[in-house]
Amino acid sequence: MPNTYFQFKQFTVHHDRCAMKVTTDGCLFGAWASARIASAQLELKNCLDIGAGSGLLSLMIAQKNNINIDAIEIDSNAAVQAKQNVAASAWSNQINVITQDVLTWQTAKQYDCIVSNPPFYESELKSGRKTKNLAHHDEGLKLPQLFSFIKSHLTEEGTFFLLLPAKRAKEIDSLLKQENLYQCQRILVKQTPNHQPFRLMIRGGKKEVGQVEATTSVKDENDKYTPAFTALLKDYYLYL
Numbered sequence: 001m002p003n004t005y006f007q008f009k010q011f012t013v014h015h016d017r018c019a020m021k022v023t024t025d026g027c028l029f030g031a032w033a034s035a036r037i038a039s040a041q042l043e044l045k046n047c048l049d050i051g052a053g054s055g056l057l058s059l060m061i062a063q064k065n066n067i068n069i070d071a072i073e074i075d076s077n078a079a080v081q082a083k084q085n086v087a088a089s090a091w092s093n094q095i096n097v098i099t100q101d102v103l104t105w106q107t108a109k110q111y112d113c114i115v116s117n118p119p120f121y122e123s124e125l126k127s128g129r130k131t132k133n134l135a136h137h138d139e140g141l142k143l144p145q146l147f148s149f150i151k152s153h154l155t156e157e158g159t160f161f162l163l164l165p166a167k168r169a170k171e172i173d174s175l176l177k178q179e180n181l182y183q184c185q186r187i188l189v190k191q192t193p194n195h196q197p198f199r200l201m202i203r204g205g206k207k208e209v210g211q212v213e214a215t216t217s218v219k220d221e222n223d224k225y226t227p228a229f230t231a232l233l234k235d236y237y238l239y240l
Contacts, residue, residue, distance in 0.1 A: 009236055010090065015054040015056075018078040029057070029161070030236075032187070033115050046069070046111050047115065048115070049070070049115050050141075050149070055083075055085045058071040058095045059089055062094045063091070067094065068095075069094055070098055071095055073099060079099040103149070110153055111154060112155050113159050115161040118162070143171070144175055147179045151180070164199070165199065168200075176204065183203070183204040185202070186211065187202075189217075195217075
């Protein structure tokens with residue numbers, strides 16, 4: 001039986017009530033986004049986590065950044081568990097979990113930072129569970145809707161971070177361009193150097209500043225975590 005929780009160095013994420021479990025690529029993305037926010041030395045006042053699930057991304061960002069985070073989640077069971085995970089952490093005063101569909105959320109609030117690991121399986125076989133489909137498939141929140149929301153609610157100097165499927169890279173480029181959203185950094189994620197990329201981590205904003213592209217791997221040819229992965233996750237993973 002799989003664990004119902006994931007233990008990090010400074011917090012615990014229970015995810016048995018969440019359709020979207022803690023994943024390696026999700027952890028890599030959270031650590032990368034958190035590090036970029038910290039290193040940017042920007043005076044970010046707030047952050048929005050779209051599709052918060054268990055609260056993983058919000059907790060990873062809060063560990064390294066003194067920033068107020070709104071974490072919005074459509075599934076009530078996942079939102080309850082996210083609230084419990086946040087309440088048990090050292091950053092309960094920084095993170096506000098909102099149970100709401102972001103597409104019907106009435107807010108005029110602007111955010112300096114928006115992060116999302118959205119549902120992105122477009123045509124793959126679906127589960128019989130609606131909550132799992134909402135978490136994994138884009139039937140609830142499609143990429144054009146997500147990008148439109150980001151355009152409307154990101155401040156002019158703001159930054160967004162996205163974790164998306166590498167195989168939809170061309171479509172993603174086109175959709176972002178339609179919204180006049182610009183990528184300044186994109187990282188292709190491989191399981192090992194010998195694998196094809198399976199995830200795409202994107203950082204961007206409303207201003208065109210040039211784009212840097214890189215490739216990273218989770219593990220090396222000997223099935224060991226790579227130095228790049230270890231550097232990002234060493235403050236989070238228990239045994240790094």
